[in-house]
Amino acid sequence: MTDAATATNRSCDQNPISGLPLHDLAGFTHRWVDAEGIRLHAVEGGQPTGPAVVLLAGFPQTWWAWRAVMAGLAERFHVIAIDLPGQGHSDRPRDSYDTHTVASRVQAAVTALDVPKYWLVAHDIGAWVAFSLALKYEEHLHGVALLDAGIPGITLPDAIPTDPDLAWKTWHFAFHLVPDLPETLLAGRERDYVDWFLKVKALSPNTFDSAEIDHYAAAVAAEGGLRASLTYYRDAAESARRNHDALERQHLTVPVLGISSSHGSIPDMAASISRWADHATGVVIPQAGHFIPDEQPDAVVDALTAFIDHERVG
Template structure:
């Protein structure tokens, strides 16, 4: 007997307002995901990173909604989506997105992803290339990094040791909002980009019980599974045929441009580029650049 999924958010919060955005809930293969949509035209799927949700795209949406149908889900455990006890590994998150596309009757889409959302994006494009016509990846390493470049930068991930620790990670997110606030602020070069209470929206959302548990599980799963796969070269068999543009900030405190090398054998359609004067949240600091890069990639310019 199939188990019924509980769909009511544990602590309902109002959606932050954004003109032209429509909200709905979609059953995506057994998990209920909240989806924010805007615009009309060819579909573009936007996948957020941590510790954000659909509202991460608030600056990009007005720039692209005139020509595209923008579909911005809250990934499992975040924002207004259901936060089940498990399923925060990359494989399940990939399955969630494909199930969402099926539920929305989307045979193929253009794709934009930031950080964790972009990591899922690489796996989506590698495993289901027929469903993604172009991919703009922001502030993430691709699955085929040169270890000699990545390993010396591993100190930059010190904060993940707190987030991935059982019980401690969720406690930090739920009871120490200053920690989440610090991560968001250190991730940008110009802190004034956090306008109109946006930073506090993400801090408050991350402090929800389900989201805090999800944030911990997400980081622990990546440390246990994905890092091991990277170290052992388990992604060498993956191939990326989707035209992909990878952007990161030259002052990204987590993943600087020096780690973007490699991948030529696995991804002939991958182009990587650093953006001067920007940090780990390109869509916050340079939304116009992100929108231009997306249009250029999507239209084959």
């Protein structure tokens, strides 16, 4: 770690989100680093000299979504899970949640942690950010893995389906875009909302226990977390515009692994991305819904390890 990052840790080495407990993970350390004027929370461990793997979670989760995957990857890799702006124990700025701005902040955090080049792995909204980051900062990436996510302006549908068999997977995109109404309806009811997402979108409704639901709901409810979560969707049009502008100049040139699941939202992540990526491959994780890292962590570790090993040899 650089002296600058160490100094930042010393000045930020307290939980910045009042009343939101920190979960510890054996072999990992909590850090807070400056990322273009805001503090981002990172959890770092594994092999300090191993290949670096950076993990980004999505809605309505935090870095904790990766805990089982982190333990598996730590045997060989230098592992860093980062809470995005507005997520978990990171700062919750009032605006600037388009994915290119967030990508710049994530890259600033990784740089502050003294990681010059890394493998980026991201799920859901984290994958939105990872796609934009790969367009902006390809020189810092060995490769990127995207898990079960449509990308703004790229693979998200232009219209929300009305067929009940499909609409339950995507209805919330339109709901989150409505100004003020979601906050009015959800404030004080964050746990009910998070509980629905986690139980319905996982293949098994028993994937998440009450403590996990409590943790994610508390993170959404704390200090502007709900507003921040919704703003990712409200800024999605700007994310799409900036993705389109970037893709007029270049495609993704780093290796891309699309990780789908047997019962997820995007049946073939690799196919959905391949038009904009020079080198995209895919894998489907069986017996999983949308929350693949929670539902099948060992399979995710195996897929990521195989991807990294193959690209390093190649």
